[in-house]
Amino acid sequence: MVLVSATAFGTLAIFAKLAYAQGLGTEQTLAIRFVIAAVGMWVLALVLRQSPLRFRRNRLLALLAVGAVIYTGQSLTFFTALRTLPASLCVLIVYIYPSLVVLAGRIFLRRPISIGVGVALMASFVGVALLVGGARFQVAWGLAFAVLSPMIYTAYILIGERVMGGVPAVGASAAIMSGTAIAFCALAGLEGQLRLPVTAIGWAVAVGIAVFPTMIAISFFMAGLPRVGASRAALLSTWEPVVTVLLAVLLLGDRFSIVQGAGGVLVILAVLVVQGAHTRGATGPRAVR
Numbered sequence: 664m665v666l667v668s669a670t671a672f673g674t675l676a677i678f679a680k681l682a683y684a685q686g687l688g689t690e691q692t693l694a695i696r697f698v699i700a701a702v703g704m705w706v707l708a709l710v711l712r713q714s715p716l717r718f719r720r721n722r723l724l725a726l727l728a729v730g731a732v733i734y735t736g737q738s739l740t741f742f743t744a745l746r747t748l749p750a751s752l753c754v755l756i757v758y759i760y761p762s763l764v765v766l767a768g769r770i771f772l773r774r775p776i777s778i779g780v781g782v783a784l785m786a787s788f789v790g791v792a793l794l795v796g797g798a799r800f801q802v803a804w805g806l807a808f809a810v811l812s813p814m815i816y817t818a819y820i821l822i823g824e825r826v827m828g829g830v831p832a833v834g835a836s837a838a839i840m841s842g843t844a845i846a847f848c849a850l851a852g853l854e855g856q857l858r859l860p861v862t863a864i865g866w867a868v869a870v871g872i873a874v875f876p877t878m879i880a881i882s883f884f885m886a887g888l889p890r891v892g893a894s895r896a897a898l899l900s901t902w903e904p905v906v907t908v909l910l911a912v913l914l915l916g917d918r919f920s921i922v923q924g925a926g927g928v929l930v931i932l933a934v935l936v937v938q939g940a941h942t943r944g945a946t947g948p949r950a951v952r
Contacts, residue, residue, distance in 0.1 A: 664883045664884070664886050664887030664890065665883070665884060665887035665900065666902055667879070667883045667887075668879075668880045668881070668882075668883035668884035668887060668900070669880075669900045669901075669902040669903040669906065670902065670903075670906050671875045671876050671879045671880035671883065672876050672880040672900075672903045672906075673754075673876075673902070673903045673904070673905070673906025673907045673910065674875050674876045674906070674907075674910065675754075675872070675876035675877075675880075675907075676745055676750035676751075676753055676754050676907050676911065677750060677907065677910045677911065677914060677915065678868060678871055678872035678875070678876060679692065679742055679745045679750070679872070680745060680750055680915055681868045682865075682868045682869065682872060683745070683746060685860070685862065685864055685865040685868055686865070687860060687865060687868070687869065688851070688854065688856040689739070689742050689743055689746065689856075690739075690847055690850045690851040690854050690856045691851050691854075691856035691857070691858065692742065692869065692872065693738055693739065693742060693847045693851075694844065694847040694848045694850070694851040694856070694857065695859070695860075695869045695872075695873065696847075696869070696872045696873045696877060697738075697840055697843045697844035697847055697873075697877075698844045698847075698848065698873075699869075699870065699873035699874070699877075699878075700840050700844075700873045700877040700878050701837065701840040701841045701843075701844040703873070703874075703877075703878040704833065704836055704837035704840050704878065704881070705837045705841070707833055707837070707878075707882060708831075708833045708834045708836075708837040711831070711833055711834075713831035713832075713833045713834030713837075714834060715834045715835070715837055715838040715841075717834070718830055718834065718838070722826070722829075722830060723838055725826045726826060726827070726830075726835055726838035726839050726842065727838055727839075727841060727842035727845075728842060729819065729822060729823060729826055729839055729842065730838065730839035730840060730841065730842025730843040730844075730845075730846070731842035731843060731845060731846040732842075732846070733815060733818055733819045733822065734819055734839060734842070734843045735842075735843050735846040735847060735850075736815045737812055737815040737816045737819055738843065738847075739847075739850075740808045740809075740811045740812040740815060741753065741757060741808070741809075741812040743805070743808045744756075744805050744806070744808040744809035744812060746805065747804075747805030748805045748806065748809055749911060749915070749917045750907060750910075750911040750915055750917060751907060751908040751911040751912065751917040751919070751927075752794060752809070752917075752923070753809050753812075754903075754904050754907040754908070754911075755790075755791075755794055755904055755908070755926070755927050755930050755931075756791055756794060756795075756809045756810060756812075756813065757809065757812050757813045757816070758813070758901075758903075758904045758930055758931070758934055759787045759788070759790075759791055759813050759930060759933075759934075760813035760816045760817050760820070761787075761933075761934050761937045762783070762784045762787040762788070762933060762934070762937055763813055763814060763816075763817040764817050764820050764821065765780060765784060765937055766784060767817050767818075767821060768821070771821070772821075779936060780936060780937055782936075783932075783933040783936035783937050784933065784937070786929045786930075786932065786933040786936075787929065787930050787933035787934070787937070789926075789929055790925075790926040790927065790928070790929030790930035790933065791810075791926065791930065792926070793922050793923060793925055793926025793929065794923050794926035794927060794930070795926075833882075836881055840877075884900075901931060901934050901935055904927075904930075904931060905931070908927065
């Protein structure tokens with residue numbers, strides 16, 4: 664189930680590229696994605712008797728705020744980067760977030776870092792440097808958004824550890840997606856993008872991005888987590904960037920130089936080490952980008 668989840672998550676950047684190819688705007692795509700996903704997660708939460716309406720008011724408001732502010736910022740920066748950068752490059756840069764979580768935990772929460780994990784952290788940052796150094800960019804701001812995205816995701820995970828503590832995962836995800844959907848509808852309205860797709864292919868892409876890398880990905884991860892445990896689930900989730908890279912090469916024509924390939928390998932190996940060492944008790948909140 665976790666591998667199915669990772670595979671579904673791995674299609675996110677591909678769907679984003681397809682949406683842009685159909686003329687859909689960034690805010691428009693994300694508004695449609697999270698509205699559909701929020702409705703689906705609410706249905707699942709109600710079926711599982713995890714309705715967010717049962718949460719304490721302050722906890723529900725906190726979850727909505729996490730979605731409306733932090734998760735909206737993370738998704739927006741990731742999708743904005745995808746407008747100008749290859750999908751494979753974006754997802755590998757974003758996947759340094761486990762290393763950033765460990766580093767932030769050390770700086771702000773005084774959590775210890777072993778020598779092995781410290782080496783992995785350095786390897787992940789070297790890997791990103793190789794990825795960036797081996798690429799040719801037409802628009803510099805795309806790279807800035809790609810680097811900013813995992814930083815915001817790190818904040819989401821650290822804050823989410825406290826906000827999601829003591830509440831059911833599916834219900835919490837439904838509340839977070841609701842906050843994100845509201846925020847993106849507002850942004851799309853301000854940008855004049857609050858409209859539905861006008862072609863059948865546009866509709867297929869919009870629904871696909873809400874179903875596969877969002878609803879299916881989250882649902883299967885939540886279902887698989889208690890069966891395999893947090894540590895194994897986190898390690899299996901590293902299949903996600905591999906799926907994205909393979910699909911990007913096969914479907915979008917992305918290509919890697921030798922330097923970038925080495926950087927990608929370093930990032931994935933570093934994630935394996937970091938996840939294996941720091942997910943014995945919990946994986947933190949797992950959500951979508």
